[in-house]
Amino acid sequence: MTAVREVDVLVVGAGPAGLAAAARLAAAGAGRVEVLDREQRAGGVPRHCAHGGFGTWSRPLTGPAYARLLAAGAERAGAVVRTGVTALDWAGPRALHTVGPHGPGTIAARAVVLATGARERPRAARLVPGTRPAGVYTTGELQQAVHLYGQHVGARAVVVGAEDVSYAAADTVRTAGAQVVALVTDLPRAQTAPARALDSRLRHGVPLLTDTTVAELLGHGRLSGVRVRHRDGRTAVLPCDTVVFTGDFVPDHELARRGGLTLDAGTRGPAVDGSLRTSRPGVFAAGSVLHAVESAATAAREGAHVASAVLDTLAGTWWPDGVPLVVDPPLRWIAPNRVVPADSLPYVLRTTAFLSGAVAEVTQDGRPLHRERIGAAVPNRTLRLTARWTSRVDPEGGPVRVGLTGR
Amino acid sequence: MTVTSHGPLPATTYDVTVVGAGVVGSAVARELSRHPGLRVALVEAQDDVGQGTSKANTAILHTGFDAVPGSLEARLVREGARLLAAYAAESGIPVEPVGALLVAWDEDQHAALPGLLEKAEHNQYPDARLLGPAELYAREPALGPGALGALHVPGESIICPWTTTLAYATQAVRAGVDLHLDCRVGAARHEQGVHHLTTSRGTLRTRLLVNAAGLHADTLDRALGHDDFTVTPRRGQLLVFDKPARSLVRHILLPVPTALGKGVLVAPTVYGNVLLGPTAEDLDDKRDTGSTAEGLALLREQGGRILPALLEEEVTAVYAGLRAATEQDDYRITAHPEEGYVTVGGIRSTGLTASLAIASYVTGLLPGLGPTRELEPVRMPNLGETFPRPYQRPELIAADPEYGTLVCHCERVSRGEIRDALAATIPPAGLDGLRRRTRARAGRCQGFFCGAAVRALWEEARS
Numbered sequence: 028m029t030a031v032r033e034v035d036v037l038v039v040g041a042g043p044a045g046l047a048a049a050a051r052l053a054a055a056g057a058g059r060v061e062v063l064d065r066e067q068r069a070g071g072v073p074r075h076c077a078h079g080g081f082g083t084w085s086r087p088l089t090g091p092a093y094a095r096l097l098a099a100g101a102e103r104a105g106a107v108v109r110t111g112v113t114a115l116d117w118a119g120p121r122a123l124h125t126v127g128p129h130g131p132g133t134i135a136a137r138a139v140v141l142a143t144g145a146r147e148r149p150r151a152a153r154l155v156p157g158t159r160p161a162g163v164y165t166t167g168e169l170q171q172a173v174h175l176y177g178q179h180v181g182a183r184a185v186v187v188g189a190e191d192v193s194y195a196a197a198d199t200v201r202t203a204g205a206q207v208v209a210l211v212t213d214l215p216r217a218q219t220a221p222a223r224a225l226d227s228r229l230r231h232g233v234p235l236l237t238d239t240t241v242a243e244l245l246g247h248g249r250l251s252g253v254r255v256r257h258r259d260g261r262t263a264v265l266p267c268d269t270v271v272f273t274g275d276f277v278p279d280h281e282l283a284r285r286g287g288l289t290l291d292a293g294t295r296g297p298a299v300d301g302s303l304r305t306s307r308p309g310v311f312a313a314g315s316v317l318h319a320v321e322s323a324a325t326a327a328r329e330g331a332h333v334a335s336a337v338l339d340t341l342a343g344t345w346w347p348d349g350v351p352l353v354v355d356p357p358l359r360w361i362a363p364n365r366v367v368p369a370d371s372l373p374y375v376l377r378t379t380a381f382l383s384g385a386v387a388e389v390t391q392d393g394r395p396l397h398r399e400r401i402g403a404a405v406p407n408r409t410l411r412l413t414a415r416w417t418s419r420v421d422p423e424g425g426p427v428r429v430g431l432t433g434r
Numbered sequence: 435m436t437v438t439s440h441g442p443l444p445a446t447t448y449d450v451t452v453v454g455a456g457v458v459g460s461a462v463a464r465e466l467s468r469h470p471g472l473r474v475a476l477v478e479a480q481d482d483v484g485q486g487t488s489k490a491n492t493a494i495l496h497t498g499f500d501a502v503p504g505s506l507e508a509r510l511v512r513e514g515a516r517l518l519a520a521y522a523a524e525s526g527i528p529v530e531p532v533g534a535l536l537v538a539w540d541e542d543q544h545a546a547l548p549g550l551l552e553k554a555e556h557n558q559y560p561d562a563r564l565l566g567p568a569e570l571y572a573r574e575p576a577l578g579p580g581a582l583g584a585l586h587v588p589g590e591s592i593i594c595p596w597t598t599t600l601a602y603a604t605q606a607v608r609a610g611v612d613l614h615l616d617c618r619v620g621a622a623r624h625e626q627g628v629h630h631l632t633t634s635r636g637t638l639r640t641r642l643l644v645n646a647a648g649l650h651a652d653t654l655d656r657a658l659g660h661d662d663f664t665v666t667p668r669r670g671q672l673l674v675f676d677k678p679a680r681s682l683v684r685h686i687l688l689p690v691p692t693a694l695g696k697g698v699l700v701a702p703t704v705y706g707n708v709l710l711g712p713t714a715e716d717l718d719d720k721r722d723t724g725s726t727a728e729g730l731a732l733l734r735e736q737g738g739r740i741l742p743a744l745l746e747e748e749v750t751a752v753y754a755g756l757r758a759a760t761e762q763d764d765y766r767i768t769a770h771p772e773e774g775y776v777t778v779g780g781i782r783s784t785g786l787t788a789s790l791a792i793a794s795y796v797t798g799l800l801p802g803l804g805p806t807r808e809l810e811p812v813r814m815p816n817l818g819e820t821f822p823r824p825y826q827r828p829e830l831i832a833a834d835p836e837y838g839t840l841v842c843h844c845e846r847v848s849r850g851e852i853r854d855a856l857a858a859t860i861p862p863a864g865l866d867g868l869r870r871r872t873r874a875r876a877g878r879c880q881g882f883f884c885g886a887a888v889r890a891l892w893e894e895a896r897s
């Protein structure tokens with residue numbers, strides 16, 4: 028048996044969400060704040076996003092620079108950031124078993140923040156048939172291979188997906204000196220900024236195959252091509268030695284699940300209210316584990332937001348139950364996905380259908396609570412809904428529903 | 435210790451050569467290595483041991499309760515199961531004796547259960563018994579609705595097939611067997627008591643020859659002038675579900691074979707996953723280990739009936755293996771004493787279980803092997819979840835912190851284990867081989883988090 032070490036707040040995951048939470052908590056005098064990360068370096072996914080677009084308008088940064096900035100910020104504020112340490116499982120309601128090069132450990136805390144992030148679903152999980160050759164990547168693996176390790180990737184790559192991360196993957200392929208054969212999406216158009224899609228097509232000459240799925244991987248030993256199928260039934264083989272499966276994010280919810288926290292059926296992350304409280308008192312969650320995935324800036328903002336709720340809890344504030352917040356098609360999910368009348372954090376949502384002039388409607392037990400113009404709704408892109416209506420929620424009432432209409 | 439993968443082969447004449455380093459060939463080579471006087475070669479066309487059917491099966495250590503009574507297969511499976519269970523315990527190969535339930539979903543299947551019970555008794559397996567629906571659902575609460583009953587076969591176990599093959603081959607190499615990888619045997623002729631095998635790496639000479647070429651055993655047999663059997667690859671596609679699925683199932687859930695065919699099984703794995711499969715498709719192409727949309731749809735449909743909650747879990751791997759089926763419903767092990775040649779053919783769907791018994795049967799068919807000795811035991815790295823993994827062993831981490839430094843997070847594989855595998859007697863030839871030895875990259879993220887880091891360790895070891 029290892030001795031139990033006690034801290035005030037234990038944050039699992041040193042990505043933007045966890046680091047921002049720890050910085051804010053330590054600065055606010057929450058006591059001993061400790062952040063664990065199983066990787067050798069803190070920073071989470073931005074560590075391997077070598078491109079710009081992180082940081083703030085006034086201070087734009089590349090992903091790695093942003094990761095360093097956040098880690099330094101947490102440490103400067105007095106949080107202890109321990110890397111190379113994995114939180115394995117729960118040892119109590121707010122205690123975790125860990126392992127690292129110094130051996131096993133058990134850490135008990137007054138509050139725990141889960142900021143364990145998300146991943147892309149790989150080929151197997153997407154049930155793409157065919158052989159099992161080398162040369163099959165997700166963006167996460169590709170970015171690390173190219174930007175962290177300088178590894179060789181193939182010469183011709185097909186990128187599966189046409190959302191922001193897919194275009195980032197295409198950029199990484201080019202950085203590695205390889206050619207992007209095509210982007211392939213099962214949706215009728217790209218889900219990125221029109222300028223980005225246009226740039227990819229015109230400046231880089233990369234065709235975008237819409238309404239198209241990857242039907243089969245070909246090749247023994249090394250990938251030799253992918254068979255694609257258009258919605259109309261036509262198939263073709265794209266010769267390539269590399270394929271990158273992008274997007275299709277899922278929360279890394281292993282700890283949440285092991286702990287028996289209530290998960291949201293839509294996001295598959297822990298269900299939380301607007302203070303990012305999970306179903307277990309004293310356990311919070313923030314970042315991509317709640318909504319796979321939003322921008323790093325959103326994750327960091329949530330980290331800062333969760334800090335105040337953690338401080339309230341440390342000060343003895345009551346842990347409310349909240350009412351479930353559910354979505355109707357074509358919405359896929361919403362986060363947070365429980366609501367208490369005091370909630371003020373804006374919501375993020377996802378749609379499965381393209382809509383223009385979309386309007387969100389919030390109801391509870393048939394009673395309209397709120398209507399809000401959303402604008403264009405594009406699958407795999409963020410939709411936002413304000414929290415200006417939460418005070419009208421009846422905490423004793425049924426689930427609050429969010430619907431979306433448009434053309 | 436000799437493991438080669440390029441360059442010319444030794445000019446000497448071997449006493450015995452085994453062609454094919456699958457679980458069967460490796461077991462035979464290990465058995466031969468017990469004869470200290472012999473010069474033995476194990477030659478394999480691919481770049482690693484166990485890369486054929488032996489890497490892609492359902493990983494069950496069968497009791498042989500349902501074999502054809504009186505067949506050679508029935509006998510070797512029965513003996514092999516006992517031998518392998520003991521060997522696994524000694525060598526650190528993970529085995530879990532979870533037992534099997536043959537679940538009847540309709541009246542035909544239900545009516546077939548008593549006959550299967552009788553067959554088990556004919557196969558000298560006395561422990562099977564029939565269960566009613568109440569006891570069945572008590573044992574398997576997550577089972578889909580509508581099951582009528584089951585046959586419980588408590589002796590069926592799950593095992594790690596990769597560690598098994600690797601343990602045999604490792605022990606054989608340490609005891610003096612030469613392992614030649616990337617060495618495909620093409621033509622062969624027998625002259626003045628010596629086989630001359632033309633391989634992709636030059637000629638190999640041997641006095642005695644064992645053909646354990648699996649799917650290609652018939653081709654090699656023909657090259658030696660025999661036309662005894664034809665192998666038809668019968669593909670089995672499988673899905674592997676992520677670890678949270680493991681709590682849904684306690685036994686191996688086997689289908690009840692009826693005249694209408696055989697269904698699919700749901701089985702836990704020693705790594706803490708759940709398997710669903712296999713399909714059974716007769717093919718022509720012995721390389722066609724791809725999965726198909728139809729096959730996967732069929733598996734999901736059948737799996738959803740057996741264990742509805744299973745389909746909610748993430749799939750961590752899809753694979754297919756090819757059974758070496760022949761015209762006959764039994765193994766095809768034939769000795770040609772005048773040529774010093776034994777064919778080990780038709781080891782279809784039980785070869786992992788029977789491997790040690792096949793090995794001792796085959797060596798018994800070879801003349802003049804001389805005295806035997808005890809082999810130095812091997813201790814294999816544990817990949818099983820019910821035995822302590824390195825990250826769970828404080829004493830190990832205290833002695834070497836590399837065992838506490840996790841690289842593959844989904845499967846909790848430490849840098850120490852990867853380092854050990856890369857420096858082992860039979861090191862992996864690629865990342866897939868490393869995965870079979872350590873489980874690195876075998877989890878739900880398939881390398882999203884760790885793929886590049888694992889590859890870096892691999893490239894570093896190779897340079």
Ligand SMILES: Cc1cc2nc3c(=O)[nH]c(=O)nc-3n(C[C@H](O)[C@H](O)[C@H](O)COP(=O)(O)OP(=O)(O)OC[C@H]3O[C@@H](n4cnc5c(N)ncnc54)[C@H](O)[C@@H]3O)c2cc1C
Pocket residue numbers: 039040041042043044045046063064065066069070071072073076080081112113114115142143144145146147166167170192195279282313314315316320321322323324326327
């Ligand atoms: C491939 C990819 C590209 C992206 N590109 C961009 C982009 O260009 N711009 C942008 O704004 N956003 C981008 N994003 C989104 C952005 O990365 C996320 O919003 C952000 O990283 C979320 O932060 P997080 O802290 O929630 O999670 P993460 O950054 O994923 O961090 C989670 C951390 O938790 C650790 N962890 C998990 N489990 C455990 C455990 N059990 N024990 C210890 N540690 C654990 C992990 O090691 C990881 O460091 C991208 C995301 C991906 C996947």
Ligand SMILES: Cc1cc2nc3c(=O)[nH]c(=O)nc-3n(C[C@H](O)[C@H](O)[C@H](O)COP(=O)(O)OP(=O)(O)OC[C@H]3O[C@@H](n4cnc5c(N)ncnc54)[C@H](O)[C@@H]3O)c2cc1C
Pocket residue numbers: 453454455456457458459460477478479480483484485486487488489490491492493494495496617618619620646647648649650651654668669670671712754755756757781782783784785786787788
């Ligand atoms: C879907 C499926 C499920 C199964 N489930 C189970 C189970 O649960 N339990 C069980 O006990 N058994 C099971 N089996 C059966 C078991 O996997 C096989 O019986 C066993 O792996 C056969 O081993 P092998 O060594 O004969 O063949 P292989 O593993 O195929 O080995 C033959 C080797 O010979 C090499 N080779 C071929 N030709 C040449 C040549 N010319 N020169 C050099 N080398 C050559 C090949 O490269 C290969 O490595 C299953 C099989 C399948 C397909």
